Amino acid sequence: MTILITGGAGYIGSHTCIELLNAGHDIIVVDNFSNSKPEALKRVSEITRKYFRTYCLDLQNREGLEKVFTDNEIEAVIHFAGFKAVGESVHFPLKYYENNMNSTITLCEVMKKFHVNKLVFSSSATVYGVTDTVPITEESPLKATNPYGRTKQMIEELLQDLYDSDREWSIALLRYFNPVGAHESGRIGEDPNGIPNNLMPYISQVAIGKLEKLQVYGDDYPTVDGTGVRDYIHVVDLGLGHVKALERMLTTRGIDAYNLGTGKGYSVLEVLSAYEKAAGKTIPYTVVEKRPGDVAVCYADTSKAKEKLNWEAVKGIDEMCKDSWRWQQHNPFGYEKQSKMLVKN
Structure with a gap:
């Protein structure tokens, strides 16, 4: 079957x-x-x-x-x-x-x-x-x-x-x-079309040099460092x-x-710091206005999945960033062949 x-x-x-x-x-x-x-x-x-x-x-x-x-x-x-x-x-x-x-x-x-x-x-x-x-x-x-x-x-x-x-x-x-x-092999990962909508692929493209700097939406939330916290x-x-x-x-x-989810939240700057550690470089960012509708903190209660599915997330933020950076380094243009992209440029 x-x-x-x-x-x-x-x-x-x-x-x-x-x-x-x-x-x-x-x-x-x-x-x-x-x-x-x-x-x-x-x-x-x-x-x-x-x-x-x-x-x-x-x-x-x-x-x-x-x-x-x-x-x-x-x-x-x-x-x-x-x-x-x-x-x-x-x-x-x-x-x-x-x-x-x-x-x-x-x-x-x-x-x-x-x-x-x-x-x-x-x-x-x-x-x-x-x-x-x-x-x-x-x-x-x-x-x-x-x-x-x-x-x-x-x-x-x-x-x-x-x-x-x-x-x-x-x-x-x-x-x-x-x-x-991304997968630990570095062979498959996130390959967004155009400018990424989500935080980590955006950070990774800044780290690899495809984008100039990360935009952080707001730094005055009631969180550990003022930036939004997500799971x-x-x-x-x-x-x-x-x-x-x-x-x-x-x-x-x-x-x-x-x-x-993991049942734990990380702020934007905590994710950025972990990614800088994984990439071994400083990643530039600028703070811009909050986006309408964004909340300060959002994370999951995952107890039901643990109880009924016998599942829980085991990988932490450091591993998330290391695997993302490995994928980005090995595939700077996603699944497109690098040579083909360079010819276009």
């Missing part, structure tokens, strides 16, 4: 593929490569020394997706595929609703047709919106504040309705906080969390949400 990974060439998807293969699972990957590169999957095979089928396919292509299910004996699905940039979603909300909702609906309809009812969904802590109460538990109110987060929240509600209509389903909703880091989780720990969730889904029925 095989596990279908949608969006498996992406940052979190590719790391999860490695952990699934290392755990002895057979996988196939469906990805349209709109925000990822086939090279990531080639490197997954190199790292694990295992082969798996890959389909270049958009999930909204129902006929193509049904052929994938016809040609493979699929036992369960881990669903990563979807647009994911918060800022872009604000400017292009219809694009996000159309893609993220429709692709999930098509996937679930095809799963239902082929009697596959085990699903792990890649959700996000953005479903909680702005909250002043920490740590955030799975029972905290859902009040997403941007189109990207609302698509995640709406899909969670859709999946709850699906389970309510058919109690044979087993669904895990994984709400992750801030994935960072960062190593992407390998996150991948292992998906393996644990999958293995629980294979033997149970029901629907449950789980926070995946």
Whole structure:
């Protein structure tokens, strides 16, 4: 039996593929490569020394997706595929609703047709919106504040309705906080399009010289150093969390949400300091105005995942930064060949 990974060439998807293969699972990957590169999957095979089928396919292509299910004996699905940039979603909300909702609906309809009812969904802590109460538990109110987060929240509600209509389903909703880091091999990592939206890839691109300086949004929060505190989780720990969730889904029925984080917050300047230590250099930054809606402190209560999934994050901020820097050093232009990029310049 095989596990279908949608969006498996992406940052979190590719790391999860490695952990699934290392755990002895057979996988196939469906990805349209709109925000990822086939090279990531080639490197997954190199790292694990295992082969798996890959389909270049958009999930909204129902006929193509049904052929994938016809040609493979699929036992369960881990669903990563979807647009994911918060800022872009604000400017292009219809694009996000159309893609993220429709692709999930098509996937679930095809799963239902082929009697596959085990699903792990890649959700996000953005479903909680702005909250002043920490740590955030799975029972905290859902009040997403941007189109990207609302698509995640709406899909969670859709999946709850699906389970309510058919109690044979087993669904895990994984709400992750801030994935960072890279595989210890330095062969796969985060390869954002354009200027990064998230802190650590932004720091890494300043460290490698692609960007001039880091912008720190506000330094007068009521925190240890005045900068915002967030829960960062190593992407390998996150991948292992998906393996644990999958293995629980294979033997149970029901629907449950789980926070995946470290349960600890680090400030922007603490992350910057750890990255400087890993890179062995000073990384310039400038303080700019706060972003509207940002809260001072945000971190997860992860006790439910520890209790029910037998999972907890083990990698700390130093390891997150070391692995991120190794990836950035070995791949200064991401998955693009360096020589090709230099010719363009």
